[in-house]
Amino acid sequence: MVSPNSPETPGGAAPASARSINDVVIRLAGNSQDGIQSIGGFLARLAGRSDQDVMTYMTIPSTISGGPSIFQVRMGTGDILSAGDRADMLVAFYQHSYEAHIGSLRPGGVLIYDSDHVKPNAEDNRFTNVAVPITTGTVEAVGGTSKDKGKNIYVLGLLARIFDLEVPKLAALIKERFGGKNEDIVRNAMLAFDAGYAWPQNNLRDLFYRFEAVDQHGQAPAPSPRPQVTLDGNTAMAYGLIAGGVRHGAGYPITPWSSIMEILRSELPKYGGMFLQCEDEIAAVSTALGFSYTGQLAITGSAGPGLSLKMEALGWATMAEMPIIVVNVQRGGPSTGMPTNVEQSDLMQAIYGSHGDTPRVVLAPKNVEDCFYIAIEAARIARAYSTPVLILTDQGLSSRIEAFDEPDLPKLMVDPKPDLAERPADFKPYPLDAVTRHAPAGSRVASGKYPVVTGLEHDEMGHPTGSPKLHAQMNAKRREKIKALAATLPAPELTGDSAGEVLLVTWGSNWGPAREALVRIRAAGVKAGHLHVRHVHPLPHGLEQTFARYHKVVVAELNDEGVYGFGQFTMMLRARCAMPHIVSVTKTDGLTFKVSEIVAGVAKHIESTALEATVGTARSSALARG
Amino acid sequence: MSSAPAVATPPAPGAPLTKKVLTADHPTWCPGCGDFAVLASFYRVLEKLNYPHEKIVTFAGIGCSSRFPYFVNTHGGHFIHGRALPFAAGISLGNDDLHVFVFGGDGDGFSIGGNHLVHTARKNVNLTYVIMDNSVYGLTKKQTSPTSPIGFKSKTDPWGAFDQPINPMRTLLNSGATFVARSHATQVNHMTEMMLRAAKHPGFSVVEILSECVEFFEGAFDAAVPRKGGTFTLIEEKKNDGSPEDAARHDPADEVAAFKLAGQAWPGAFGVFYENKARKTKNALEAEVSAKAREKTKGAADLALLQSTFSKLR
Numbered sequence: 001m002v003s004p005n006s007p008e009t010p011g012g013a014a015p016a017s018a019r020s021i022n023d024v025v026i027r028l029a030g031n032s033q034d035g036i037q038s039i040g041g042f043l044a045r046l047a048g049r050s051d052q053d054v055m056t057y058m059t060i061p062s063t064i065s066g067g068p069s070i071f072q073v074r075m076g077t078g079d080i081l082s083a084g085d086r087a088d089m090l091v092a093f094y095q096h097s098y099e100a101h102i103g104s105l106r107p108g109g110v111l112i113y114d115s116d117h118v119k120p121n122a123e124d125n126r127f128t129n130v131a132v133p134i135t136t137g138t139v140e141a142v143g144g145t146s147k148d149k150g151k152n153i154y155v156l157g158l159l160a161r162i163f164d165l166e167v168p169k170l171a172a173l174i175k176e177r178f179g180g181k182n183e184d185i186v187r188n189a190m191l192a193f194d195a196g197y198a199w200p201q202n203n204l205r206d207l208f209y210r211f212e213a214v215d216q217h218g219q220a221p222a223p224s225p226r227p228q229v230t231l232d233g234n235t236a237m238a239y240g241l242i243a244g245g246v247r248h249g250a251g252y253p254i255t256p257w258s259s260i261m262e263i264l265r266s267e268l269p270k271y272g273g274m275f276l277q278c279e280d281e282i283a284a285v286s287t288a289l290g291f292s293y294t295g296q297l298a299i300t301g302s303a304g305p306g307l308s309l310k311m312e313a314l315g316w317a318t319m320a321e322m323p324i325i326v327v328n329v330q331r332g333g334p335s336t337g338m339p340t341n342v343e344q345s346d347l348m349q350a351i352y353g354s355h356g357d358t359p360r361v362v363l364a365p366k367n368v369e370d371c372f373y374i375a376i377e378a379a380r381i382a383r384a385y386s387t388p389v390l391i392l393t394d395q396g397l398s399s400r401i402e403a404f405d406e407p408d409l410p411k412l413m414v415d416p417k418p419d420l421a422e423r424p425a426d427f428k429p430y431p432l433d434a435v436t437r438h439a440p441a442g443s444r445v446a447s448g449k450y451p452v453v454t455g456l457e458h459d460e461m462g463h464p465t466g467s468p469k470l471h472a473q474m475n476a477k478r479r480e481k482i483k484a485l486a487a488t489l490p491a492p493e494l495t496g497d498s499a500g501e502v503l504l505v506t507w508g509s510n511w512g513p514a515r516e517a518l519v520r521i522r523a524a525g526v527k528a529g530h531l532h533v534r535h536v537h538p539l540p541h542g543l544e545q546t547f548a549r550y551h552k553v554v555v556a557e558l559n560d561e562g563v564y565g566f567g568q569f570t571m572m573l574r575a576r577c578a579m580p581h582i583v584s585v586t587k588t589d590g591l592t593f594k595v596s597e598i599v600a601g602v603a604k605h606i607e608s609t610a611l612e613a614t615v616g617t618a619r620s621s622a623l624a625r626g
Numbered sequence: 627m628s629s630a631p632a633v634a635t636p637p638a639p640g641a642p643l644t645k646k647v648l649t650a651d652h653p654t655w656c657p658g659c660g661d662f663a664v665l666a667s668f669y670r671v672l673e674k675l676n677y678p679h680e681k682i683v684t685f686a687g688i689g690c691s692s693r694f695p696y697f698v699n700t701h702g703g704h705f706i707h708g709r710a711l712p713f714a715a716g717i718s719l720g721n722d723d724l725h726v727f728v729f730g731g732d733g734d735g736f737s738i739g740g741n742h743l744v745h746t747a748r749k750n751v752n753l754t755y756v757i758m759d760n761s762v763y764g765l766t767k768k769q770t771s772p773t774s775p776i777g778f779k780s781k782t783d784p785w786g787a788f789d790q791p792i793n794p795m796r797t798l799l800n801s802g803a804t805f806v807a808r809s810h811a812t813q814v815n816h817m818t819e820m821m822l823r824a825a826k827h828p829g830f831s832v833v834e835i836l837s838e839c840v841e842f843f844e845g846a847f848d849a850a851v852p853r854k855g856g857t858f859t860l861i862e863e864k865k866n867d868g869s870p871e872d873a874a875r876h877d878p879a880d881e882v883a884a885f886k887l888a889g890q891a892w893p894g895a896f897g898v899f900y901e902n903k904a905r906k907t908k909n910a911l912e913a914e915v916s917a918k919a920r921e922k923t924k925g926a927a928d929l930a931l932l933q934s935t936f937s938k939l940r
Contacts, residue, residue, distance in 0.1 A: 048940060049940065227940050228940065229936055229939040229940055230939060230940075231939050235939075239932065239935065239936070242928075242932055243932060248716075248720055250712075250716065267935075269912075269915045269916040269918075269919040269920075270916075270919040270920060270922075270923050270926075270931055271928050271931065272916055272920065273916075274719065274912050274915070274916065276715075276719070276912075278712060278745070279712075279741055279742065279744075279745035280741065282709055282712070283709070283712035283715075283741075283742055283745065284712075286705065286706075286709040286712035286713040286716065286742075287712045287713065287715050287716040287719075288716060289705075289713055289716060290712070290713040290714060290715060290716020290717045290718075290719075290720060291716040291717075291719070291720040292716075293703065293713070293716065293717055293720070294716070294717055294720035294721040294724070295720075295721075296720050296721075298716070298720075312706050313705075313706055313709065315706075316705060316706050320703070406936050406939075406940070407936070409929060409932055409933050409936065410929060413928060413929050413932065416928075418721075439701075440721075441680075441681075441683045441701040441717060441721065441724055442680060442681060442701070442721050442723060442724055443680060444679070444680040445680070448647065448679070448699075449699060450679070450680070450699055450700050450701045450702065451701065452695055452696060452702050452703055452704065453702075453703035453704075454703060454704040455704060455705065455706055456704060463650075463651055463696060464696065
């Protein structure tokens with residue numbers, strides 16, 4: 001493969017010494033202004049456009065703007081479900097990057113460091129250390145500017161050579177990315193890329209790798225029948241809402257939710273709708289409910305602190321039976337907590353976080369692709385049951401980039417047109433014997449009697465009542481429709497052994513690491529399954545029967561074990577199933593689960609020495625010379 | 627359990643709106659409450675406007691006056707305390723054909739909902755807001771309100787209130803409301819005129835109506851009731867007739883003059899303090915954003931739009 005812009009670039013196909021690998025985890029550590037995020041973006045898009053190699057990525061963004069930042073990329077052949085526990089390769093741009101992240105490198109891994117900025121510990125011989133003059137190499141390539149912009153593209157070139165990536169596709173991506181700007185920028189980017197690409201050929205003898213065409217089980221990945229798209233979870237959520245027929249919304253800025261509102265603010269007007277930035281979280285949920293009242297199902301969203309502010313209005317939404325979608329991009333709490341870290345500690349808030357009895361629906365996407373589909377499902381449920389639907393995504397999913405099959409939009413698109421047809425003379429907004437279907441403002445009612453939507457307990461016409469009997473009946477009406485929904489929910493996805501020693505249970509973004517953990521647990525000879533729950537409230541039927549087939553049910557979730565020793569979802573499952581063999585693996589370090597953490601947690605609960613033995617072993621790097 | 631009086635024969639589409647058609651539940655207010663007169667005036671306003679029945683929306687937050695929507699047979703609702711304005715903004719912007727009226731009290735509008743008042747006003751959302759100000763929390767039985775005068779003895783200030791009260795006219799002017807008027811519940815014709823003008827105003831229009839709470843703040847507004855020895859001073863608006871006396875009249879387009887009027891000693895003047903028809907409404911501005919976006923995409927259908935977005939994500 002020849003770099004397209006410079007015929008003098010040495011090299012052709014990967015050298016004979018290139019070693020085959022299945023997958024690799026690369027951690028790029030620098031400062032946020034170095035554009036290391038865009039290296040990941042390019043690699044992700046490349047994965048989406050490659051036929052053979054399936055690649056998955058994850059970002060861990062900075063906690064301070066302009067400060068240290070890392071991006072971890074995992075590439076490989078076959079299913080890649082998590083970002084990887086530890087790195088096989090570390091690219092360190094600065095001394096602080098080296099010092100903070102060398103501990104994440106596997107034994108035998110490769111350290112690539114910018115020799116202009118980093119002096120590694122000479123006594124540390126655990127790794128293959130490669131000094132690359134990233135800064136001067138970039139400056140020389142781009143033409144002597146004192147600014148070192150372009151280091152990211154230089155490193156991209158370097159990685160392209162080391163891992164034998166498809167250069168024409170990368171070059172096309174670079175041109176697409178910078179094509180809108182002036183030509184000098186594209187040329188400089190390609191110069192930096194070529195310089196990085198040329199460096200290994202002249203300076204490295206045997207650090208060349210090639211992805212195998214088959215995965216670790218010897219299987220060639222099935223070619224995808226649909227084109228791949230590459231995006232992050234918040235973007236997938238925003239477009240899922242549009243596909244689901246949501247055209248109106250309101251919000252207030254808060255990390256990590258803001259990018260959903262930014263996308264919708266620009267996109268919805270194209271579809272004849274609008275998204276408003278409100279003065280606060282309460283105004284945002286109120287305005288969204290006002291939109292819904294006109295027959296246009298609306299969305300609001302936030303992170304945990306904002307959800308707390310919206311709770312009174314969500315109580316109203318349950319009482320008035322007004323559909324609305326509320327997205328909570330969970331972060332570390334309580335209070336301002338850890339705003340750029342991940343946590344799943346808003347589950348109880350989502351289910352119960354209002355005053356009074358407020359039955360409503362809570363869904364949680366399992367990965368970036370699912371952010372798209374769950375948004376469509378939320379819209380369907382909100383309309384069908386006239387209910388608030390909360391979507392619990394998280395900071396990890398919000399910014400993680402994944403490639404997945406382009407959705408079949410003609411099949412999925414929902415017509416958002418409000419139903420303003422005249423209502424019959426016997427229309428009631430709150431019939432005791434049927435699910436509420438509001439007559440939106442603007443629709444005629446044949447009787448000439450117009451309905452009131454209200455937060456007071458009410459009769460079937462929406463007029464206030466103090467009747468104890470009606471309060472009980474209306475509470476039952478609001479509860480029964482959620483139970484009716486539960487009866488329609490599909491059984492959750494179960495993988496692995498359908499009975500045995502342990503059932504691993506997850507919700508939300510823990511799906512990926514748990515699936516990998518299951519592989520390791522079963523490889524250790526433990527009969528185990530994994531159940532992933534997307535509909536976290538109401539729960540689907542049949543869980544007790546599934547749970548009964550295992551000796552232990554271990555729920556892995558990213559929240560605290562609480563006063564009673566169980567995570568929040570574990571509490572729900574124990575309450576729902578009344579089964580004491582349901583236990584928790586929890587943690588609150590602000591990071592996604594490592595596969596090894598889940599395995600260790602399971603090992604502790606089932607007292608499997610075989611499994612425990614696998615936990616302590618540090619796997620050496622896929623790149624180790626051996 | 628209360629219910630709306632049955633309408634024997636539903637009105638034909640396009641039939642003029644009458645008080646009979648517009649009447650719903652019997653008000654739950656105390657006998658003698660000023661709010662009865664506001665409700666009676668509002669029926670007259672709707673009769674005069676004669677909008678299509680289904681396009682009228684009456685909305686409210688929480689408080690005695692916020693029970694209003696139950697007493698008017700239109701589409702309507704009763705939201706949470708202080709947040710009726712952002713909800714109503716969603717109604718107005720969600721369907722521009724609707725005529726949205728929001729009712730509330732001084733606690734709802736100036737205390738818990740104060741921030742929403744400011745922002746709905748500055749955004750100039752097209753709706754009409756009627757604040758029935760009784761200067762006391764009535765539903766919760768006599769606590770100090772944001773407009774309670776200094777010295778008012780309430781259950782939370784038994785020694786007499788000492789916090790500076792809100793000046794509603796100044797607050798509204800300062801917020802950027804484009805129609806600001808003041809009336810009195812004992813002046814039915816004046817109230818009707820003010821609400822009519824507010825309804826016809828393009829943008830965010832507010833009428834503050836002094837409406838006495840006979841139970842917890844009797845006589846609060848007597849200073850403006852002639853039959854109780856007070857003075858009801860009307861704002862004389864400029865006629866632009868070139869006459870010498872016209873120079874002394876108030877120009878509602880003059881914001882500085884409006885602020886001066888708002889600073890008058892109690893009980894102040896009544897009428898239109900400020901009116902600005904030139905500023906674009908939020909509704910119009912958002913519609914322009916959409917029109918421009920659709921022009922750029924050549925009015926592509928929803929499916930084609932989303933497909934084109936995804937093709938760029940490949």
